[in-house]
Amino acid sequence: MSTATTTSKKKGGFLAGTANYLDERVGMGGILKEFGRKIFPDHWSFMLGEVALYSFLVLLLSGVFLTFFFQPSQVPVIYDGVYGPLKGAEMSIAYKSALDISFEVRGGLLMRELHHWAALLFVAAAGLHMMRVFFTGAFRKPREINWVVGFALFVLAMAGGFTGYSLPDDLLSGNGLRIIDGMIKGVPVIGAYVSSMLFGGEFPGTHIVARLYGLHILLIPALILVFIAIHLFMVVIHKHTHFSGPGRRDDNVVGYPLMPVYVGKAGGFFFVVFGVLMLVAATVSINPIWLYGSYDPSPVSAGTQPDWYIGWADGALRLAPTHLEVVTGPYTWAWNILLPILVLVVFMVVVAFYPFFEAWVTGDKREHHVLDRPRNAPTRTAIGAAGMTFYAVLWAGASTDLIATHFLLSLNGVLTTLQISLIVAPIIAFLVTKRVCLSLQRKDREIVLHGRETGRIIRHPHGEYEEIHEALPAHEMYKLVDFVDYQPTIARPNAQGKITASARLRAAWSRFYFEDRVVPVTATELAEAQSHHAHAEVEAAPAAKKTTKKAIAK
Amino acid sequence: MATKNESHDAEHEYSAGLAVVPADKIADPGLDEPHRVRMTDKSKKHEKAAANQVATWFLVSIVGSIAAIVFYFVFPISADLNTVRNNTFFVGISIALGMLAIGFGAVHWAKTLMPDAEVAEARHQTRGSEEVRARAIEIVNLANQESGFSRRKLIRRSLYGALALFPLPGLVLFKDMTTDPNPTETLRHTMWSKGVRLTTDPTGTPIKASDITLGSVFHVIPEGLNAREDKLEQKAKAAVLLVRLDPADIKSDKEKAWGYDGIVAYSKICTHVGCPVALYEQHTHHLLCPCHQSTFDITNDCEVIFGPASHPLPQLPITVDAEGYLVAKSDFHKPVGPSFWER
Numbered sequence: 001m002s003t004a005t006t007t008s009k010k011k012g013g014f015l016a017g018t019a020n021y022l023d024e025r026v027g028m029g030g031i032l033k034e035f036g037r038k039i040f041p042d043h044w045s046f047m048l049g050e051v052a053l054y055s056f057l058v059l060l061l062s063g064v065f066l067t068f069f070f071q072p073s074q075v076p077v078i079y080d081g082v083y084g085p086l087k088g089a090e091m092s093i094a095y096k097s098a099l100d101i102s103f104e105v106r107g108g109l110l111m112r113e114l115h116h117w118a119a120l121l122f123v124a125a126a127g128l129h130m131m132r133v134f135f136t137g138a139f140r141k142p143r144e145i146n147w148v149v150g151f152a153l154f155v156l157a158m159a160g161g162f163t164g165y166s167l168p169d170d171l172l173s174g175n176g177l178r179i180i181d182g183m184i185k186g187v188p189v190i191g192a193y194v195s196s197m198l199f200g201g202e203f204p205g206t207h208i209v210a211r212l213y214g215l216h217i218l219l220i221p222a223l224i225l226v227f228i229a230i231h232l233f234m235v236v237i238h239k240h241t242h243f244s245g246p247g248r249r250d251d252n253v254v255g256y257p258l259m260p261v262y263v264g265k266a267g268g269f270f271f272v273v274f275g276v277l278m279l280v281a282a283t284v285s286i287n288p289i290w291l292y293g294s295y296d297p298s299p300v301s302a303g304t305q306p307d308w309y310i311g312w313a314d315g316a317l318r319l320a321p322t323h324l325e326v327v328t329g330p331y332t333w334a335w336n337i338l339l340p341i342l343v344l345v346v347f348m349v350v351v352a353f354y355p356f357f358e359a360w361v362t363g364d365k366r367e368h369h370v371l372d373r374p375r376n377a378p379t380r381t382a383i384g385a386a387g388m389t390f391y392a393v394l395w396a397g398a399s400t401d402l403i404a405t406h407f408l409l410s411l412n413g414v415l416t417t418l419q420i421s422l423i424v425a426p427i428i429a430f431l432v433t434k435r436v437c438l439s440l441q442r443k444d445r446e447i448v449l450h451g452r453e454t455g456r457i458i459r460h461p462h463g464e465y466e467e468i469h470e471a472l473p474a475h476e477m478y479k480l481v482d483f484v485d486y487q488p489t490i491a492r493p494n495a496q497g498k499i500t501a502s503a504r505l506r507a508a509w510s511r512f513y514f515e516d517r518v519v520p521v522t523a524t525e526l527a528e529a530q531s532h533h534a535h536a537e538v539e540a541a542p543a544a545k546k547t548t549k550k551a552i553a554k
Numbered sequence: 555m556a557t558k559n560e561s562h563d564a565e566h567e568y569s570a571g572l573a574v575v576p577a578d579k580i581a582d583p584g585l586d587e588p589h590r591v592r593m594t595d596k597s598k599k600h601e602k603a604a605a606n607q608v609a610t611w612f613l614v615s616i617v618g619s620i621a622a623i624v625f626y627f628v629f630p631i632s633a634d635l636n637t638v639r640n641n642t643f644f645v646g647i648s649i650a651l652g653m654l655a656i657g658f659g660a661v662h663w664a665k666t667l668m669p670d671a672e673v674a675e676a677r678h679q680t681r682g683s684e685e686v687r688a689r690a691i692e693i694v695n696l697a698n699q700e701s702g703f704s705r706r707k708l709i710r711r712s713l714y715g716a717l718a719l720f721p722l723p724g725l726v727l728f729k730d731m732t733t734d735p736n737p738t739e740t741l742r743h744t745m746w747s748k749g750v751r752l753t754t755d756p757t758g759t760p761i762k763a764s765d766i767t768l769g770s771v772f773h774v775i776p777e778g779l780n781a782r783e784d785k786l787e788q789k790a791k792a793a794v795l796l797v798r799l800d801p802a803d804i805k806s807d808k809e810k811a812w813g814y815d816g817i818v819a820y821s822k823i824c825t826h827v828g829c830p831v832a833l834y835e836q837h838t839h840h841l842l843c844p845c846h847q848s849t850f851d852i853t854n855d856c857e858v859i860f861g862p863a864s865h866p867l868p869q870l871p872i873t874v875d876a877e878g879y880l881v882a883k884s885d886f887h888k889p890v891g892p893s894f895w896e897r
Contacts, residue, residue, distance in 0.1 A: 103635065106645070182892035183827055197728065203790050239677050247585030256672060260664070264663050268657045269661065271656040272654060276654070278649050279654070297830065300832050300844050304844070304845075318861075364569070366573075411847060484573050
């Protein structure tokens with residue numbers, strides 16, 4: 001290869017020739033100059049988004065393999081493949097081709113399992129990444145829109161997961177679709193018509209697998225790709241956030257350069273994620289569709305569970321109280337279905353718009369690139385904990401039957417407990433989290449002002465024992481005092497001299513957020529504390545020594 | 555990005571809102587925090603060892619990738635399902651090794667041999683400089699002037715109208731996703747009608763009333779279902795659960811009248827979201843839906859006693875024909891399955 005690089009400039013070997021070729025055609029030099037040494041801050045939690053991105057790449061790769069063999073058709077055939085227990089059974093071509101991928105294509109089962117595990121990890125990593133962004137306040141200006149883009153990605157990930165789960169046309173996936181059909185039918189006015197359009201007539205029909213297939217392999221991945229592109233483009237525009245620490249400010253970014261350190265770390269990490277998924281796929285079975293059989297609307301197996309990320313929706317359905325339906329004249333309001341849907345939608349809307357709400361309360365229009373430690377935003381952290389608890393109760397709701405059978409509890413008792421928990425547990429989580437955050441902040445103040453405990457105990461001449469506290473090094477101390485401190489406001493009249501309802505509301509919310517705040521240690525406070533300690537020390541340890549010496553001298 | 559203005563533009567002053575701008579903040583000690591020097595920076599020996607380790611990982615990866623190809627052929631698959639397991643396992647773990655080893659090697663390389671000192675880069679406000687913003691506004695105004703977008707009301711409003719309507723044909727095109735002109739009517743009827751025999755699911759064998767012992771349960775489909783082309787759609791509505799109760803246990807007169815000598819037939823499709831209500835608890839006479847645990851009391855006309863369902867499972871009126879086989883007296887009197895608006 002290198003012999004073919006006899007360019008007129010003859011500056012180097014093949015590499016220089018390639019570089020020159022690319023620069024003259026795509027402006028590679030400028031691109032490298034701009035991005036080659038771009039700085040990325042380092043923190044383990046910044047890897048969660050990477051895991052999501054890499055899982056998605058694994059999904060694309062394994063998914064392409066599966067499309068070469070999968071046939072999304074519901075035409076019935078008689079099974080004559082190698083899997084004995086189903087021989088002679090009538091099933092759809094979709095289910096048969098999924099069986100054939102598993103048993104008659106080398107590596108087919110591996111790819112199916114890889115695809116399924118990668119999907120589970122994709123949604124999980126995206127969710128954890130969202131929580132990281134939430135609890136560190138990374139959604140603050142200028143990143144509010146990117147939060148919404150990320151939220152859309154999370155919803156698309158769930159949609160991708162569910163449409164894929166429904167393709168093999170096995171008993172489990174068919175029952176999942178049956179539930180979706182039931183939910184759609186419950187929607188006022190249009191329900192029955194939308195269901196009929198989705199399924200191409202009556203449930204289950206012969207169209208749904210092919211229709212979901214189109215969504216699953218074309219529309220949803222295309223949307224995910226577009227949104228990932230926007231998401232990453234905005235990361236480039238904003239540059240990555242960094243945690244507070246010495247030298248880390250809102251007007252700089254501290255970390256390692258893209259080339260070579262991040263190419264090594266992140267590039268290597270792609271292979272680690274891919275490798276781990278492959279290892280799991282090779283050793284841990286998932287969704288053994290051959291055990292479930294082809295879809296039939298009559299049988300169902302007890303104790304079945306959806307993929308984890310659908311659990312909270314299924315749980316919401318289960319937690320609806322009995323007899324919620326209201327019949328008005330000829331029409332039925334299926335509140336037992338509408339209420340859970342409403343709960344899910346409201347939760348998602350709250351999550352999507354939270355950054356705008358917090359920005360309105362604080363009124364802070366500055367850009368924030370230094371992340372909050374969760375404890376330094378106690379109310380936000382508590383809200384996040386409450387939200388997670390709410391989600392977790394819904395999620396547990398999807399397993400009421402399994403909780404009851406595994407722990408020998410009454411099913412009714414488990415359900416009632418969860419119904420109450422759905423309202424009570426988030427409130428408890430909020431209160432506890434807020435108190436813990438405030439305590440941690442006070443502890444930080446204590447450490448800054450009085451130093452860390454050394455475990456060294458001395459005895460004073462007058463018999464008192466005291467533990468020596470050691471002042472923190474400046475760079476460690478700075479991490480504990482560098483955070484944004486907000487104070488509550490009161491409703492003030494506007495230019496017309498009127499106190500608007502919105503001003504009152506904002507004042508109330510600001511009290512809710514910042515009323516019991518813990519302020520960062522100021523330089524004056526620190527100086528005072530230090531002079532006090534120096535004074536005390538003169539009186540204590542060194543002074544004690546001197547007096548003993550004097551005593552001996554005398 | 556490439557045209558970033560590096561001149562001394564004053565950063566824009568934003569309102570801090572409720573934030574307390576600290577006048578008395580503890581000074582930032584700056585970036586030069588004490589740094590632990592790595593062994594690979596201090597000693598040539600360690601540096602060499604680390605380099606060897608990285609290369610070893612990459613060699614291990616090569617071995618893994620080759621092994622995967624070899625195993626693909628060494629473990630062919632056949633009708634014996636153990637071969638599928640072996641192929642999946644050996645091919646899978648060797649591909650995994652090939653990948654993990656690249657990953658471990660690259661990360662080890664970055665962590666031990668590449669610089670580990672953090673560097674800072676300036677970050678500018680996302681907002682454009684005043685100059686850039688002025689030019690942007692100028693461009694928009696110019697475009698507006700040249701096109702007359704604000705000036706020419708008629709053009710603008712007619713364009714809005716056109717843009718609002720153009721997607722509608724696209725939406726209408728989706729109409730034929732269903733060919734059913736009246737889905738709610740379809741939902742009201744099932745295959746059951748006067749004289750249709752109750753047969754077992756899935757074989758389709760007719761059931762004699764005398765064959766049903768007290769407390770036994772039959773999963774039932776209408777006679778002739780298996781021969782129909784739309785059998786899954788019909789089954790999704792017509793599936794029935796047949797139970798023989800002691801007539802003394804039955805609390806509802808209507809239930810007794812629609813049954814036959816203690817044998818009662820109820821729709822198996824849950825009135826919540828349509829799962830099959832497949833579990834019968836014999837000693838309590840409860841029917842339980844395994845999907846969301848809606849529970850129905852079969853001695854009391856299948857009223858809901860627990861769970862998210864709201865209305866009872868519809869009963870199928872039955873009797874026996876001249877030969878003693880169970881037959882339907884009519885279709886269900888209410889729509890089966892999940893609620894819908896016009897139910």
